[in-house]
Amino acid sequence: xxxxxxxxxLELIYSFRFEELKTSLEKIxxxxxxxxxxxxxxxxxxxxxxxxxxxxxxxxxxxxxxxxRQVEFEMLASNQMKELLKQFRLVSWHQLSYPKPFEEKRxxxxxxxxxxxxxxxxxxxxxxxxxxxxxxVYLRNIQEHSSQIKINEVxxxxxxCRQFVINLAIGINIYRxxxxxxxxxxxxxxxxxxxxxxxxxxxxxxxIYLKMADLREPMLEAMRLSQGLIALNESLAQEVRQEIGExxxxxxxxxxxxxxEYQPNAT
Amino acid sequence: MRRELSIGPRPYIIFPASIRKVKxxxxxxxxxxxIIERYDLDVYVLGPIIEQNYADVLLPQLDRVRYVGTVxxxxxxxxxxNSVCLINTSISEGMSNAILEAQINRVLPVVRANDxxxxxxxxxxxxxxxxxxEQF
Numbered sequence: 001x002x003x004x005x006x007x008x009x010l011e012l013i014y015s016f017r018f019e020e021l022k023t024s025l026e027k028i029x030x031x032x033x034x035x036x037x038x039x040x041x042x043x044x045x046x047x048x049x050x051x052x053x054x055x056x057x058x059x060x061x062x063x064x065x066x067x068x069r070q071v072e073f074e075m076l077a078s079n080q081m082k083e084l085l086k087q088f089r090l091v092s093w094h095q096l097s098y099p100k101p102f103e104e105k106r107x108x109x110x111x112x113x114x115x116x117x118x119x120x121x122x123x124x125x126x127x128x129x130x131x132x133x134x135x136x137v138y139l140r141n142i143q144e145h146s147s148q149i150k151i152n153e154v155x156x157x158x159x160x161c162r163q164f165v166i167n168l169a170i171g172i173n174i175y176r177x178x179x180x181x182x183x184x185x186x187x188x189x190x191x192x193x194x195x196x197x198x199x200x201x202x203x204x205x206x207x208i209y210l211k212m213a214d215l216r217e218p219m220l221e222a223m224r225l226s227q228g229l230i231a232l233n234e235s236l237a238q239e240v241r242q243e244i245g246e247x248x249x250x251x252x253x254x255x256x257x258x259x260x261e262y263q264p265n266a267t
Numbered sequence: 268m269r270r271e272l273s274i275g276p277r278p279y280i281i282f283p284a285s286i287r288k289v290k291x292x293x294x295x296x297x298x299x300x301x302i303i304e305r306y307d308l309d310v311y312v313l314g315p316i317i318e319q320n321y322a323d324v325l326l327p328q329l330d331r332v333r334y335v336g337t338v339x340x341x342x343x344x345x346x347x348x349n350s351v352c353l354i355n356t357s358i359s360e361g362m363s364n365a366i367l368e369a370q371i372n373r374v375l376p377v378v379r380a381n382d383x384x385x386x387x388x389x390x391x392x393x394x395x396x397x398x399x400x401e402q403f
Binding site: 116118124202203235236 | 285289313314315317337338339340343359360361362363364365382383385386
């Protein structure tokens with residue numbers, strides 16, 4: 001059964017008090033920000049708008065003749081209410097991202113997969129490991145030919161995850177993948193199917209792109225909205241730590257890959 | 268495979284790098300051409316073109332260093348195993364698969380001393396590091 005974290009509005013039917021509703025919503029918002037969680041909190045707002053029934057109307061019960069329903073109707077349609085709702089996203093029940101009734105772990109691996117590149121090799125290796133761990137892995141290539149394709153891709157990723165009921169996404173490269181995943185699952189101007197995602201720090205993202213003024217903010221936001229970051233060595237982790245700040249709630253998992261015991265045949 | 272990729276019979280150095288600025292393939296070009304001449308070997312650059320503008324400038328300058336293009340990972344490994352050494356001149360690296368593969372296959376990595384490469388290579392112990400083209 002699906003339920004929301006909060007429920008408001010039951011008592012507003014006989015006396016719609018805008019300030020009370022505003023205070024309650026803002027309190028929930030403040031608690032959410034303080035908790036630093038990346039998961040959304042859903043609030044069900046019960047409303048009862050209506051027009052006052054004429055005396056000739058067939059239904060004459062207390063609810064249908066309650067004059068406050070018209071007050072509530074006008075208040076819900078007011079500019080004041082529209083302003084308040086700008087702080088929130090309106091979603092319908094079927095858009096809530098709750099655990100799905102699938103036992104299978106479905107994972108999206110999002111990377112630039114141009115043959116012959118390191119990202120491509122890393123992506124295929126990671127896929128093999130994840131498949132061995134029991135995940136059903138879907139690979140998705142990053143499109144980056146033009147901004148229009150990027151915009152379409154963002155919509156496609158979200159639609160893909162919704163359709164295939166993806167539980168988790170992993171993006172390789174904060175710049176190339178991270179920004180697209182962020183825009184796919186946490187778009188500012190539309191309601192999204194929110195798939196949690198992790199990002200693997202690739203190299204150029206931390207060493208070069210994160211230092212570029214126009215890319216820095218979207219990359220930071222992509223990191224903040226992620227479930228966590230994965231660094232393959234300490235210097236990459238350090239580069240990112242410096243940028244996001246020591247107090248950030250974004251965790252960085254360090255998974256070193258090098259083999260310091262290696263000795264070549266000849267030096 | 269060697270015939271298909273026009274890999275000659277001489278000993279060779281492998282230089283896996285996609286063609287883009289950050290890989291800085293032209294970094295030690297002068298030195299590489301000298302090595303080719305002096306030691307009678309070949310240098311092969313393997314990787315896709317990512318930045319066409321950069322490729323348009325770089326590829327005509329390669330001189331005796333030969334750009335092979337994109338090869339499959341299996342082919343790259345086969346070529347790597349028989350190479351004299353592996354070169355990496357990247358300005359920055361995260362965790363280079365090519366260097367890891369060279370080490371696993373006991374091929375000497377000769378790599379530019381960026382942060383990522385320093386994590387993989389200890390100079391004169393697990394490979395060779397260089398900072399400047401002259402050191403190379």
